[in-house]
Amino acid sequence: MRTFGKSSKLDHVLYDVRGPVVEEAARMEEEGKKILKLNIGNPAPFGFSAPDEVIEDMMQNVRDCQGYSDSRGIFSARKAIMQYCQLKGIPGVMMNDIYTGNGVSELINLSMQALLDDGDEVLIPAPDYPLWTACATLAGGKAVHYICDEQADWNPDIDDIRKKITDRTKAIVIINPNNPTGALYPREVLEQIVQVAREHELMIFSDEIYDRLVMDGLKHLSIASLAPDLFCVTFSGLSKSHMIAGFRVGWMVLSGAKEKGRDYIEGLNMLSNMRLCSNVPAQSVIQTALGGYQSVEEYISPGGRIYEQREFIYNALRDIPGITVVKPKAAFYIFPRLDRTKFNISDDEQFALDFLHEKQVLVVHGGGFNWGEPDHFRVVYLPDIRTLKHAAAQLGDFLAGYSQA
Template sequence: LNPGEEVLVPSPDYPLWSAATILNDGRPVYYRCAPENGFLPDPVEVEGLVSSRTRAIVLINPNNPTGAVYPRELLEKLVAIARRHNLLLLVDEIYDQVLYDGAKFEPLAPIADDHPCITFSGLSKVHRACGWRVGWAILTGTAARTTDYRNALDLLSGLRLCANVAGQYAIAAAVNGPDTISELCSPGGRLYETRRAVVEACAASEHLRLVVPQGALYAFPSVIGAAARGFDDHQFALELLETENVLIVPGSSFNVPYRDHFRVTLLPQAQVMGEVFTRIDRALGRRAEAAGKVVPIQAKARHAAA
């Protein structure tokens, strides 16, 4: 990026995309993925943000932190925007096989076809090999339109990257080996049952609302009702850690303009997650009770006339 050039980034986003844009002298411009729309972007709003300085669009599908999975029709509209404005597509698909209840993942590169697209993935999510620090980027599109990107990636790999040999062998074994994730995401599987525990806990709570995640490893509930009065997600995260020994991520950490959401991971066992939400609900109950208290106003004493 040249200084001041822009990248369209989803809100909420995985913060590394904003950081990478800023570190490369660019400016992240956020397009809304509103909870009332299932955390899916509105293509009309996205295109309205394109300017003469826009160079790329970032997509995160399945989404972190919301768990939204983008339907093909939406992806086709976003690709069409990239074509009309000659924008590079940057797509984070690292959760591509982490899906629930029949949700269907659509890879972007085949839809983009000859249009330049870089797809990012790795071993840390589907294959649960976080410590290996192994990932990859796949550049697609016609050679005539991707030569400059390919040359830049070759230069970057020669100057800055040094993938370990064992990790490279692990990629082939993982992507060509047996499917080890689908069972975890199906009824009875660890991720599915933890997700079920989160969904049921939020449905039973008068303080929480949840857009049910269709993919990825997270849930992104919002706080509602009396507990939401004066709610600050960072303050609540600290309070929850200090009083209930529960660690959450404040929603505003994901570059959203509101402060009433938080993220939890689906990695704990279902029974543990049930206890986690019992504690969250207890803390929110205290907040709701405090918000409902009426503090009497003390009348000022009047001085008698001399």
Template sequence: MSVKPIKKSHKLDNVCYDIRGPVMQKANQMEAEGARIIKLNIGNLAAFNFTVPEEMEQDLAKNLPNAAGYTDSKGIFGARKAIMHYTQQKRIKGVTLDDIIIGNGVSELIGFAMHALLNVGDEVLIPMPDYPLWTAATTLAGGTPVHYLCDEDNEWNPSIEDIKSKITSNTKAIVVINPNNPTGALYSDEILQQIVDIAREHNLVVMADEIYDRVLYDGHSHTSVASLADDVFFVTMNGLSKNYRACGYRAGWMVLSGAKESASGYIEGLVMLASMRLCANAPGQHTIQTALGGYQSIDDLVAPTGRLARQRDLAYQLISEIPGVSCVKPKAAMYLFPRLDPKVYPIEDDQSFVLEFLEKEKVLVVQGTGFNWHAHDHLRFVFLPIEDELREAIGRFAKFLKDYRERAVV
């Protein structure tokens, strides 16, 4: 008797996460066969010897004996209190303990945000390029992602005109990823205010992903979009993974602020989803208060002489020196999103392009379409490896592109 195949749900038909997609699977296979791969595909800081602050590790160990039971579904008191104080530093008004929900990383909370809000056919405005989990979560929740353009010629700031042109009667929310992944952009206050004005006019929820809000270079400062109004409803996401190099702690949070009265039904849905998963990872929660209140070692890393700043400068310089490659210098985060001039590099399929690069040069990057970019002319590079490894990886990229140019001419 033949066995009937078990297929995946149709809900996953248009869901993808190419950061850990087919090209990474090929890299894992190559590693299993003995190859050494330089991985520039994901912002996993621990893999590049960026360490968690020692005080956080000590508090994790100290509290571990008390972390076996379920916590409050919104999170432990001390952690939420510290997050509330942090919102005050960011000038977000009117946040109470009840307005904070701790999750297993921002990734879990993005799912909550979409499932609690969307009905089938509802639309969410998401930046292009995006962090692809936002698009995937919108689709999985039954909504329709609508991508608005971020303008490379304007330091990757969102195009306000494009946002306006894509609003319909079905639009329910707009996502703002600032600082931005994958471009490293830091949005201007003027642009943020215009987005708030649009949200007010069209009664949109503003979902702000601010996970990189301390990873800032060249003396730049970050404005939380939720600090710009109290008559628009904001859902602001943050966590420990990037600023505190604690990706595996799975400790993120969402903050609800602004026009909370008008969003009471939505908030009820968020609380319901938080209760259904019982609680977030308890050990990780016990490090939040220490992280937010302690010495901010990220400041040393992003200072002009700090490791992250030096590696950003080096990667940007080396990438920019390659013929036919241009890049907006990132003001924040830990990524470069360079453009390959289509006249020089006529790439028809950027996933095949990065796969060929991996196979020939043993360097793993992510194609621009993996971030829902509309053309096959961008790649994302992580600049977390030490400087010698960055030189090696980008040197291999330059060699690969030289060969590609020569083949393209022929």
């Protein structure tokens, strides 16, 4: 029978939003079971709320936002993003270098569609945010995964990056701060990535959606600020930092050697025009959100919810026999390691299914993030400490008697 579409080749790269484990959780919910969902970074269900002034801004502006905007976005939003880039040290960003989007996800798709022809390769971290792999694949390209080293705080393995470059490699993607590991890349690692990109004339795509969710007094550094001679595309947005994932507010910024990407920019403009524009009422809150007091600081400082929940889940996981874990520095994810020998694990997806069935707790297995070994899973630590305490107790009880056949 003749079939149409590309969905079949994407099935293995979209586990965080679909796949057998998530589908089974949905089926169990239909049967009346209550599922504790630690699988998706959506702040709203866990009691986080947008700053009042952001909500008020949208309400004030909604009547004036009923028509299309410029395909790149409204002036006030792009001006605020341009000024934000100046604060981040990203060089040479002009108004026409900024594209707003319905979340960063839409812009990742546009960026890959504009870049890749059949067989072109793009370097993507492992573990990754799987949408990057999916969008590269959908565009006809090949996602080549370089390793992030758990023993080095989940920083990219520069030697592995070098080994993966071929004459078909077009670009390198970094996710910093990282989802799913919570890693924050230091300057020296970013400088090494820039040097590799410089030697091989690669574009750099930097997913920085969590750049305002950095803890422990550390600071995020945009890789584009270190690469004025390279063509860089930087992504960010308000979904996580301002707890408005449903508003779908993201942006993409071109910087550096833009003259090297004229054909790419032409394709990007065509694709941007085809979708007309991003959500205009949502764009109207960007100026307010990026200016003035940043309420997210209350969450990520000692005593704040995200900080204290990070502290709790890190220590709780460490206390479970058979689990080791690197402490995340940013975002709200943690990526623990399972002792494969102790639990006789050969299938991490089966582990996630077994845990779901026995304890009604939903996590994402490491393979869902294109991690090559069946020994990791991701926990979202957005729920309050009481809920996390319950989840950790359930996991400890489950693993106490767990062994795959």
